[in-house]
Amino acid sequence: MPEPDLTTEEFRRLGHAYVDWVADHRAGLPGLPVVPPVGPGEVATALSQPGAAFPDGRLPEAPQPLDTLLDAVDRVVVPGSTLWQHPAFFGYFPANSSLTSLLGDLLSGALGAQGMLWSTSPAATEAEQVLLDGFARALGLGEAFTFSGGGGGVIQDSASSAALVALLAALHRVRPGWRETGVDGRERVYVTAETHSSLAKAVRVAGLGARALRVVDPVPGTQAMSAAALAGAMAADVAAGLAPVLVCATVGTTGTGAVDPVRDIAPVAAAHGAWLHVDAAWAGVAGLCPELRHVIDGVGLADSFCTDAHKWLFTAFDASLLWVRDAAALPAALSVTPEYLRNAASESGAVVDYRDWQVPLGRRFRALKLWAVVHALGLEGLRAHLRGHVAAAVALAGRVRAEPGVVLAAPPTLGLVCLRYVGADGGPDDAVTRAVLERVNSSGAAFVTHTVLDGRYVIRVAVGGVATEATHVEALWERLCAEAGTVRATSTLPRP
Numbered sequence: 001m002p003e004p005d006l007t008t009e010e011f012r013r014l015g016h017a018y019v020d021w022v023a024d025h026r027a028g029l030p031g032l033p034v035v036p037p038v039g040p041g042e043v044a045t046a047l048s049q050p051g052a053a054f055p056d057g058r059l060p061e062a063p064q065p066l067d068t069l070l071d072a073v074d075r076v077v078v079p080g081s082t083l084w085q086h087p088a089f090f091g092y093f094p095a096n097s098s099l100t101s102l103l104g105d106l107l108s109g110a111l112g113a114q115g116m117l118w119s120t121s122p123a124a125t126e127a128e129q130v131l132l133d134g135f136a137r138a139l140g141l142g143e144a145f146t147f148s149g150g151g152g153g154v155i156q157d158s159a160s161s162a163a164l165v166a167l168l169a170a171l172h173r174v175r176p177g178w179r180e181t182g183v184d185g186r187e188r189v190y191v192t193a194e195t196h197s198s199l200a201k202a203v204r205v206a207g208l209g210a211r212a213l214r215v216v217d218p219v220p221g222t223q224a225m226s227a228a229a230l231a232g233a234m235a236a237d238v239a240a241g242l243a244p245v246l247v248c249a250t251v252g253t254t255g256t257g258a259v260d261p262v263r264d265i266a267p268v269a270a271a272h273g274a275w276l277h278v279d280a281a282w283a284g285v286a287g288l289c290p291e292l293r294h295v296i297d298g299v300g301l302a303d304s305f306c307t308d309a310h311k312w313l314f315t316a317f318d319a320s321l322l323w324v325r326d327a328a329a330l331p332a333a334l335s336v337t338p339e340y341l342r343n344a345a346s347e348s349g350a351v352v353d354y355r356d357w358q359v360p361l362g363r364r365f366r367a368l369k370l371w372a373v374v375h376a377l378g379l380e381g382l383r384a385h386l387r388g389h390v391a392a393a394v395a396l397a398g399r400v401r402a403e404p405g406v407v408l409a410a411p412p413t414l415g416l417v418c419l420r421y422v423g424a425d426g427g428p429d430d431a432v433t434r435a436v437l438e439r440v441n442s443s444g445a446a447f448v449t450h451t452v453l454d455g456r457y458v459i460r461v462a463v464g465g466v467a468t469e470a471t472h473v474e475a476l477w478e479r480l481c482a483e484a485g486t487v488r489a490t491s492t493l494p495r496p
């Protein structure tokens with residue numbers, strides 16, 4: 001019978017082999033296609049073949065050496081993977097998984113602690129508290145968001161979860177008795193057409209229903225929420241007997257990087273007693289750089305603020321940083337205490353029990369991977385890399401402005417550049433824009449994604465990968481130009 005786990009010596013040997021695999025994989029990324037040319041079902045078929053890992057879809061009966069798992073990963077998994085850590089990955093937003101953060105995550109897995117209560121692993125809780133207080137200061141959120149200032153931060157698995165728990169805290173504040181009676185269908189949540197879909201999901205999960213979502217008009221000609229339109233919508237709802245619960249302002253929308261005017265929105269939300277949540281999942285970390293901090297202007301007026309360390313802050317998924325101004329708000333909404341979780345430390349009131357700050361009970365020691373990143377780079381290093389990405393995006397936007405036949409579809413924000421191709425009349429040419437995107441992506445040399453703005457197709461270029469340098473952005477630009485040339489040469493449309 002095999003032992004239930006590796007011996008220490010086996011782990012030492014295999015651990016080195018696995019780390020070597022990681023190092024070789026990352027070093028080899030530039031030579032691989034960013035997106036694999038695989039179709040639906042191909043990976044599953046390869047895994048289920050006779051002689052493969054799961055012949056006929058069955059799990060192995062016999063133990064096998066772990067070295068051979070790497071062979072299967074090489075043969076089937078890597079060729080079937082979208083390579084998010086590739087330096088030419090410009091899709092969606094970056095999901096950085098720096099080698100630095102992997103080492104921190106290894107320590108977290110090694111401790112294997114459950115940090116649900118302070119008493120189940122004091123260090124898991126207090127390291128997270130100290131780290132989040134430090135980041136609150138480094139981002140310029142204000143002392144109100146630190147534990148010493150009466151607020152506090154928590155690492156959620158994702159910005160989606162952060163939005164959900166902010167909504168639950170808001171419900172609790174606005175609808176006392178909600179914990180007992182649930183919602184009554186009159187609750188309203190204010191967003192824009194560009195707000196992340198996680199808010200639409202959160203209102204459903206919270207039982208408010210899609211009707212709770214009120215889509216506020218933008219400032220004309222932009223994608224940013226109009227504070228005046230918000231005031232109008234909230235006043236009309238209140239007059240109709242509805243209950244404003246939460247306003248979600250976005251700093252850096254997923255589509256185009258638009259920034260809602262938090263400073264103007266805050267007093268409107270406050271006038272109606274609604275909770276103000278700022279979703280800065282991608283862009284918020286820019287607050288580390290004083291010259292970029294204007295994007296989170298007014299955040300000190302919010303009730304909660306979220307930014308993902310797992311996007312642009314080089315920390316492996318999952319690490320979404322959420323701060324609230326009132327440390328009691330999340331426990332008030334979420335705490336449920338069965339007998340088996342009772343303990344003296346919790347009852348003393350002197351500790352934070354993070355299970356009350358999230359939906360699940362169990363939680364990983366996520367702070368270690370973020371700690372590793374800030375330990376290795378320092379705030380100085382983090383700022384330098386953010387600045388490098390922004391500079392590369394600014395250079396790309398300059399290229400777009402100078403090139404005939406292609407235009408910026410929206411003002412660039414930080415590392416995000418949105419562009420589209422135009423016809424001879426200067427109007428958007430969706431067919432060319434779409435064809436260029438498809439050709440770039442199927443080349444394997446780079447990967448970009450799209451959005452639709454005012455009904456027209458847009459290519460998004462999100463610069464922010466931990467391995468992405470100015471030269472990769474320059475190479476992407478050359479590729480875009482080459483593909484646009486080919487598309488136009490082979491199309492019957494008039495050239496600009």
Ligand SMILES: *Cc1c(COP(=O)(O)O)cnc(C)c1O
Nearest residue numbers: 158159160196253254279281282
């Ligand atoms: C990416 C993103 C989200 C969702 O992030 P997860 O952490 O993956 O849930 C939410 N809001 C905005 C603005 C985003 O860019």
